[in-house]
Amino acid sequence: MLSRKPKALADEPTHYCPGCGHGIVHKLIAEAVDRLGIRERTVGIAPVGCAVLAYNYLRVDMTEAAHGRVPAVATGIKRVQPDAIVFGYQGDGDLAAIGMAETIHAANRGENITIFFVNNSVYGMTGGQMAPTTLEGQLTATCPSGRNPLEDGAPIGVCEMLNTLRRPWYIERVALDSPAGVRRCRRAIHDALRAQMDGKGYSLVEILSPCPVYLHLSPVDALRFVREKMAAQFPPGVFRRDGHPVGPAHGKRSGGAMES
Ligand SMILES: Cc1ncc(C[n+]2csc(CCOP(=O)(O)OP(=O)(O)O)c2C)c(N)n1
């Protein structure tokens, strides 16, 4: 494990709220970039959402995509610069609402890109509105009585859905709910980038992440929410490895325990 600040992480004061998961994910990406020795050829794409300023924190080439368009921008960059290691960084509003079409088609094409999908179950940047991943019964600014699946639809399992496609190479869901969860996240980010370096195709890591502010919880209780509530709806595990579905998840509508 690296103990020092990764070279690929900038020395910038964070704008994230106390207890937010985004800063942890940035550090883990920077560690993987350092470890894989790819800083000079990595291109990251920042989303719209609280991580819009991700380019301030990562010392790699970064650009910015319009809301939800990260996979389209990543596709373009990777196709014109096949030697670049291209990752997209997206929240659940960005990826699973406005960006769902780009997500499905990039995965279906098997683009050789990597997506880090930070699922905190709400729209953080705009004030805690309901996201496609908001849990049943969860209170948000736009569902103050709790998400009602009969009116609002059920929470969307992005890993489960992408795992029905033929082309993705690697899909894993992890949870930033504990030190062990952070270690799994570190390994998954590394594995996803490694797959791209090996030219294998599309990889996505979904990261269940705390947003204490719009969960209206303390940072510690927000971690408990990720562990007990989010992980129950969105089970962590490997869904797809080496281009093949793993375990009982394939074909199921939601979850199922898998490798961890
Ligand atoms: C085309 C467009 N529609 C809506 C918005 C407003 N908007 C900005 S961020 C955001 C939600 C971001 O939520 P999420 O992707 O979950 O990221 P988080 O802030 O929670 O990390 C929305 C709806 C926008 N900037 N552009």
Ligand code: SF4
């Ligand atoms: S609003 Fe939520 S997601 Fe956004 S920075 Fe604060 S804790 Fe993080």
